[in-house]
Amino acid sequence: MRRITLWAFSTIAALVLLFSYRTSTNTPATPAAAEAPLSEPTAAGGGKAYDGSSVQTQWGPLQVHITVAGGRITEITAPTSPADNPADAGVTAGALPQLREQVLAAQSASIDGVSGATFTSEAYKQSLQAALDAAHL
Structure with missing residues (x-):
């Protein structure tokens, strides 16, 4: 009788844990369009701009x-971002300046990103x- 009770309790506990586990419904970002380089010099530093x-x-x-x-990233902006969406504006608006600073420091796309x-x-x-x-950098 003791083994049956222990087995039943273990099975119920495992089922409760299994059904209470929440999986992520988020999907990773995917590219939507190809890059479109711009060739006009910018007023600030005389460099070239690329999207x-x-x-x-x-x-x-x-x-x-x-x-x-001069072969260096001198400025970076995000003219289109989820910050335009009121539901995500706070998270994105807080992340964009941090991402900008990381890119200017690293001079590459090898950055850590922003937690959250x-x-x-x-x-x-x-x-x-x-x-x-x-x-071509």
Whole structure:
């Protein structure tokens, strides 16, 4: 009788744990369009500007725009981002300046990203890499 009770309790505990486990429903960002390099010099540093690909995230598209002068990234912006979506504005608006600083310091797409903004960080890196490829950096 003792073994049956222990077995029944173990089975019920395992089922409760199994059904209470929550899986992630988030999907990774995927590229949506090809890069479109711009050839006009910018007023700030006389460098060339390049747009990365538009990358679709769960909360909306993200696209990076870089300015390159002397083989270095001198400026980076995100003219299109999920920050335009009110539901995700807080997370994205907080992440974009941190991502910008990481890119300017690293001068590449090899950045850490921002904790709590994983999908935005991944989309940012993908769009940035497309812009760097267009700039041949």
